[in-house]
C-alpha cells in the first residue's frame with residue numbers, strides 16, 4: 099500500500115489576507131503524514147500591477163502575461179507570497195521549502211501556443227519531476243510550490259495555480275496515494291454563488307459541462323474544476339473543493355468524481 103500524501107492548493111483571497119493565511123497555515127501544520135502546499139496569489143499580483151500602473155487582463159480565469167506582467171508575477175509568487183508562507187510554516191515547525199517549477203526542474207512547461215488568444219508568457223505543463231518531489235517528501239521536507247514553471251530554455255512561465263496543483267498531484271500519484279484539496283473562501287462549488295448552503299456535493303465531467311453551459315460556474319472556478327477532473331482521471335485518489343477552514347475534513351465541500 100502506498101503512503102498517503104495530502105496536497106493543498108490555496109488561492110488569492112486566502113493568501114492576501116494576513117489573518118486568513120495564518121489560520122490556513124495553522125490548519126495545514128496540523129495535517130499528519132506527507133503533505134505539500136501549492137499556492138496562488140493572483141489577487142496580490144493584480145494589486146501590485148495596479149500600483150505600478152499595469153493593467154490586468156484575465157481570460158477564462160487565466161492571466162494574459164506580457165514582459166512586464168511576468169516580472170510582476172515572478173516577484174509576487176516566487177518572492178513575496180512564497181517566502182511569507184515558508185516563514186509562516188517554519189514558525190509552526192513545518193520544515194517548508196519554497197520552490198517554483200524551475201527549482202529542481204519540478205515542473206517544466208511549454209509557452210502556450212497562440213490560437214484565438216495570445217496569453218504571452220503562460221506555460222502549459224509538460225512534465226513533472228515526481229521523483230524529485232517524492233525524495234524531498236521522504237526526507238521530511240514540505241514543498242511549498244509557487245505558480246511559476248520554466249521551459250528549460252531559461253524562461254519562466256506563469257502557470258495557473260490550480261493547474262500546478264493538479265499536475266503536481268498527477269505527477270506524485272505513482273509514488274503516493276494522493277488526496278488533493280482545492281480550498282478557497284466558499285464552502286464548495288455552489289449552485290447559487292450567493293447562497294453558501296447550496297453546495298453541490300458531487301461533480302463529474304457531464305455535470306461540469308452542464309454547469310458551465312448554464313453559467314452556474316465561471317471565472318476562477320473553471321480552471322479549478324477542469325484541473326480537478328483531469329486529476330481524478332489520471333490516478334489521483336480523491337479531489338475535493340472546499341472552504342479553507344475545512345482542509346482537515348475530507349468529507350466536506352464538493353467531491354470531484356469520475357462518475358456520479
Ligand SMILES: Nc1ncnc2c1ncn2[C@@H]1O[C@H](COP(=O)(O)OP(=O)(O)O)[C@@H](O)[C@H]1O
Pocket residue numbers: 108109110111112138139140159260281282283284286287288289290291314315316317318319322
Ligand atoms: N458556482 C460557483 N461556486 C463557487 N464559486 C464560484 C462559482 N462560480 C464562480 N465562482 C468564483 O470562483 C472563485 C474561485 O476562483 P478563484 O478566484 O480563482 O479562487 P482562488 O484564487 O482561491 O483559487 C470564487 O471566489 C467565486 O467568485
Ligand SMILES: CC(=O)N[C@@H](CCC(=O)OP(=O)(O)O)C(=O)O
Pocket residue numbers: 108109110111137138139140141143159160161171220221245256257258259260318
Ligand atoms: C496563467 C495564470 O492565470 N496564472 C495565475 C497564477 C496565480 C494563480 O493562479 O493564483 P490564484 O490561485 O490566487 O488564482 C495568475 O497569474 O493569476
